[in-house]
């Protein structure tokens with residue numbers, strides 16, 4: 001479980017995040033939506049201890065992320081391409097992560113098999129450096145890397161952005177399969193209301209750093225969000 005309490009992030013006088021309480025249960029597919037600058041990435045960065053909150057705490061399975069390291073083996077994330085090693089090919093990158101995670105070559109092959117459709121023969125065995133990949137293929141590498149090592153929690157920032165329609169559909173199926181079969185807890189921020197409402201069982205809407213809706217009724221999510229964003 002992820003427990004957020006009394007969380008605030010302030011840059012000079014501007015409060016960009018203010019979340020008194022938020023709990024994300026194990027096995028949940030949690031969607032985060034909101035306009036540009038609403039605070040979605042900031043929340044993810046604080047959960048991953050990439051940015052320190054001004055006040056408040058984030059606990060993952062009871063561990064304060066700023067005070068312990070144990071949670072790191074349970075969490076996978078892909079926020080942006082800064083998390084990749086641009087001077088490697090995808091094959092070299094996955095091989096490097098394989099060693100870090102202590103996986104066998106068979107474990108890695110088995111893991112990458114799940115991404116065969118998503119990679120669409122454009123990622124593995126191409127001898128192209130990560131720095132030269134298209135934005136969509138970069139994202140695919142980042143998502144596959146985030147899911148290495150059997151993480152319990154996976155944070156993905158805008159996973160559908162830059163993916164072609166076939167890849168978006170393949171990614172949705174993959175997330176649904178992993179949620180159902182492996183009980184992975186996904187936290188997904190997205191501007192794509194159709195995709196995020198289709199795969200997530202809960203959507204939190206943020207506006208100017210505050211949670212203004214916490215939607216759990218699947219039948220009403222999309223219409224509520226469309227009404228909000230239409231203004």
Ligand SMILES: Nc1ncnc2c1ncn2[C@@H]1O[C@H](COP(=O)(O)OP(=O)(O)OP(=O)(O)O)[C@@H](O)[C@H]1O
Nearest residue numbers: 011016017034035036037038039040041042043191
């Ligand atoms: N280092 C920083 N210094 C000052 N302000 C910052 C900093 N990082 C983020 N912000 C501000 O925090 C607010 C929230 O930004 P954040 O990137 O979390 O929004 P977002 O919801 O992810 O937006 P988008 O949909 O555009 O990706 C914005 O107003 C942004 O300008």
